[in-house]
Amino acid sequence: MSISPPPGLLLVSVANQSATLLRADRPVRLYDVSTSKNPPSCVADSFGTPLGLHEVADKIGADAVPGMVFKGREPTRHFSEYDEQARATNLITSRILRLRGLEPGVNAGPGRDSYARYIYIHGTNHEERIGRPFSGGCIEMRNTEVIELFELLETGDLVWISDP
Numbered sequence: 695m696s697i698s699p700p701p702g703l704l705l706v707s708v709a710n711q712s713a714t715l716l717r718a719d720r721p722v723r724l725y726d727v728s729t730s731k732n733p734p735s736c737v738a739d740s741f742g743t744p745l746g747l748h749e750v751a752d753k754i755g756a757d758a759v760p761g762m763v764f765k766g767r768e769p770t771r772h773f774s775e776y777d778e779q780a781r782a783t784n785l786i787t788s789r790i791l792r793l794r795g796l797e798p799g800v801n802a803g804p805g806r807d808s809y810a811r812y813i814y815i816h817g818t819n820h821e822e823r824i825g826r827p828f829s830g831g832c833i834e835m836r837n838t839e840v841i842e843l844f845e846l847l848e849t850g851d852l853v854w855i856s857d858p
Contacts, residue, residue, distance in 0.1 A: 702750075702851035704815075704843070706833055708734050708743055709858035711825050713815075713833065715846060725843065726825040728818070728834040734857045736795070736806040741830045744793075744808045746801045748853040751794035751809055753844060760788050760837045761819070767792075773819040781819055784830060788817030788837040789844040793853055815853070816840060 703716040708729045715723040735742025754767050761772045764786045773785050793815065795801025795808035802808065817837040820828070824836055833855075835843065 702847045704847065704851070704853045706853060706855040707858065708745070708827075708855065711827065713835075713843075715843065723842075723846070725835060725839050727815075728824050728826060728828045729855075730829050730831045731827045732831070734855075736801045736808070738805050738807070738811055743829070743831055743833065743855060744795060744801045744806075744811070744813055745855050745857060747796045748793040748801065748808055748813075748855065749796055750791050750847050750849050750851045750853065752790070752792040753847075753849055754790035754792065755788065756844070758788060760841060761817070763787055763819075764790055764816075784828070784834070785819045786814065786816045786832075787819055789840045791815040791840075791844060791847060791853075796852075815843070 705714045711727055713725045713727045714721050729743040730741060732742045734745050736744040758769050763770045763773050773787055793808050793813045813832055815833045817840040818834040821836045
């Protein structure tokens, strides 16, 4: 019995603050990302980016305009329409790829479940911080690039988050 990989595989490197999209085992696109400003961690309330094997569980925001802010996974308004205090925070923008951990006891299950922790790949209103750790646990991307990745990945595609 063999296991076939899904069409899309995203390799996220916390050490390099990068994500590589593979198709047919070949790199097709490299992205700069921002992972957690805290050390990687799968533990709930750690605000660390969880390591290990995940899948794209949900794709949210397919028709949203670039820069749309999501609260509770619902579109609100463009980040430019928020006040200065709100814009100072990390807003979830443009698209959401919600991740589900696939390793019980590591990134799935009580106290360490990536899906329950609302771990996403999403856009940000602070694109100038991409390329260095800054998020609260999610994987942040430039808005145009997360929209591109959203179109290239399907529900069920795999995401491997590693450090190094």
